[in-house]
Amino acid sequence: MMTNLPPLSAIRAFEAACRHLSFTKAGDELGLTQAAVSYQIKLLExxxxxxxxxxxxxxIELTGKGAQLAEGVVEAFTRMRQTFQDVQEAEAAELVISSNTTFAVNWLASRMFSFQMQNPDIAVRLVSYGPWEKPKFDEADITISACYQPPAGNFCIPLVEAAFTPMVAPQLAESIGGISCPEDLLKLPIIDPDDPWWLTWFEAAGLPDVDLKKWPTSRMGSQALEANRAIAGQGVAILTPYFCRQALETGQLIQPFDLVCKAEDEAWSLSYPSQNRSSRKVRLFRDWVVAELKRDGLNTNEALKTTAS
Known part of the structure; x- marks a missing residue:
């Protein structure tokens, strides 16, 4: 009893020769010469x-045993081809995007319909990861992250700088007679006082020794959540103006000061594994994101950068 299969190259040549009943036509399909196909069949025999x-x-004609083999082998190859085709079509039709909560809620959620209207053949699955979760770069076609660097070898495009400044609901500001100087912020509850952005901003505003310990710790870990608390009048939040444009335009939030600080070496970025570089769906989404940011006036660096190994 034969325990090992014949060489796959010989089985492949046999399957093609069975369908065409011609070594020459089988060779044309497989990119081989007629002699090479004949040699593979000889090895099989x-x-x-x-x-x-x-x-x-x-x-050529199949022998009795050859015909018996052909029935199973051709059927097996047909099923394999169909399986590969089904998986490829499904993969090509679905775009999986992993995004941190801030970008997913404050940016993608309100714009995704535009991308889908432009690309109706691509089904989008958005998977947002929580404030204290690490992005799983290997489980999505595209990952949008802020505080975590993509794995070495990934292609990466910086999207939005990590800029920040205090914001507050106008009614809360009015409750203390308005905000005219940075010290006035300390009269109000501070949302997420342990956020290091607060100390950076106060130092830049001329208050290097500010004490925020009197406020209870309540790290939200997401600007989407912090902004909602600020809009609800629960305190002053330190936020990225770009992600709060609508709240600022509608008057839900105000930005008391022009001073905006930037976090060194921090930015929201879009990244994907090198094997996805030629993927149509990845390319379409990447280019759409860059175009949307340009419409908003952001100077996005379109140059693909490979993360260092």
Missing amino acids: EKLGFPVFVRKTRR
Whole structure:
């Protein structure tokens, strides 16, 4: 009893020759010469111990045992081809995007319909990861992250700088007679006082020794959540103006000071594994994001950068 399969190259040649009943046509399909196909069939027959084809002038015929093998082998290859096609079509039709909460809620959620209208053949699955979760760069076609660097070898495009400044609901500001100087902020509850952005901003505003310990710790870990608390009048939040444009335009929030600080080496970025570089769906989404940011006036660096190894 044969425990090992014959060489796959010989089985592949046999399957093609069975369908075409021609070594020449089988070779054309496989990118081989007629002699190479004939050699593979000979190897198969030696492995099996019996002939699978009868060679006649200008044509071949399957032997009885060859026909028996052909039925199962051709069916198996047909099923394999269909399986690969089904998986490829499904993969090509679905774009999986992993995004941190801030970008997912404050940017993607309100714009995704535009991308889908432009690309109706692509089904988008958005998977947002929580404030204290690390992005799983290997489980999505595209990952949008802020505080975590993509793995070495990924392609990466910086999207939005990590800029920040205090914001507050106008009614809360009015409750203390308005905000005219940075010290006035300390009269109000501070949202997420342990956020290091607060100390950076106060120092830049001329208050290097500000004490925020009197406020209870309540790290939200997401600007989307912090902004909602600020809009609800629960305190002053330190936020990125770009992600709060709508709240600022509608008057839900105000930005008391022009001073905006930037976090060194921090930015929201879009990244994907190198094997996705030629993917149509990845390319379309990447270019759409860059175009949307340009419409907003952001100077996005379109140059793909490979993260260092």
